[in-house]
Amino acid sequence: MKFTKRLIKGKLIKxxxxxxxxxxxxxxxxTAHCPNTGSMIGLLNANNDVWISKNENPKRKLKFTxxxxxxxxxxxxxxxxxxxxxxxxxxxxxxxxxxxxxKNIKAEVFFNKKTRFDFLVKKNNQKKFIxxxxxxxxxxxxxxxxxxxxxxxxxxxxxxLIDAIKKGYKSYIVFLVQIQxxxxxxxxxxxxxxxxxxxxxxxxxxxNFLAYRCKISPKEIKIEKKLEIIDE
Numbered sequence: 001m002k003f004t005k006r007l008i009k010g011k012l013i014k015x016x017x018x019x020x021x022x023x024x025x026x027x028x029x030x031t032a033h034c035p036n037t038g039s040m041i042g043l044l045n046a047n048n049d050v051w052i053s054k055n056e057n058p059k060r061k062l063k064f065t066x067x068x069x070x071x072x073x074x075x076x077x078x079x080x081x082x083x084x085x086x087x088x089x090x091x092x093x094x095x096x097x098x099x100x101x102x103k104n105i106k107a108e109v110f111f112n113k114k115t116r117f118d119f120l121v122k123k124n125n126q127k128k129f130i131x132x133x134x135x136x137x138x139x140x141x142x143x144x145x146x147x148x149x150x151x152x153x154x155x156x157x158x159x160x161l162i163d164a165i166k167k168g169y170k171s172y173i174v175f176l177v178q179i180q181x182x183x184x185x186x187x188x189x190x191x192x193x194x195x196x197x198x199x200x201x202x203x204x205x206x207x208n209f210l211a212y213r214c215k216i217s218p219k220e221i222k223i224e225k226k227l228e229i230i231d232e
Contacts, residue, residue, distance in 0.1 A: 001089045007051035007067055007218040015044050021066045023050055032064035035079045039149040041137055043069050043076060051218050068216060075216040076136050077178030083134040084118050087174055090223035098210055115160045128170040131157050135177040137188060144177045145188040147195060155195050158202040165206050175211040177227060185211035186230040
């Protein structure tokens with residue numbers, strides 16, 4: 001997925017009220033939208049290099065959006081709104097081995113009145129639901145983790161994916177690791193043990209879990225490599 005315009009480089013001052021980030025652009029302070037509702041553990045040190053996009057839409061209150069943060073020589077994609085676009089590009093270009101060569105790709109498909117999943121794909125008359133989780137947490141060398149905060153919504157999706165299996169669908173979760181240089185992925189059970197327990201239940205029930213790392217630059221973000229999932 002290519003950025004439509006070249007990103008602008010600055011220095012992070014602080015993130016606050018979840019959706020705001022103050023950034024130093026050539027000694028001028030601007031406020032950017034932070035499109036990430038997670039805790040963003042380990043990403044928010046002052047003076048970290050950041051890249052932001054600019055939107056000229058006159059209806060937008062904030063013209064800038066925080067896209068990438070550099071942490072310990074790793075670029076991290078923090079715009080969770082882009083995760084589905086990156087995965088859609090991956091599905092369309094057969095970058096996810098287990099989900100390649102689909103006949104059609106439908107986004108934001110309702111499973112029932114209360115739940116919709118990010119994608120529904122079809123291959124050889126088999127329908128597959130796919131839920132995407134954006135990953136930005138890294139606390140150990142080369143190991144990415146999810147979640148970075150308690151996620152009741154994530155647990156709900158796991159239970160719904162189990163229900164989908166019972167109704168004849170195949171179910172997948174793609175952990176989209178927007179952190180360079182990662183080689184492994186695991187569930188952060190110390191942050192949300194309930195999610196970890198539901199993950200184990202879902203895995204036993206037949207939900208497929210995939211972790212894929214992204215290649216990240218100020219020009220584009222795209223799926224690059226499958227990561228090994230560590231179960232503890």
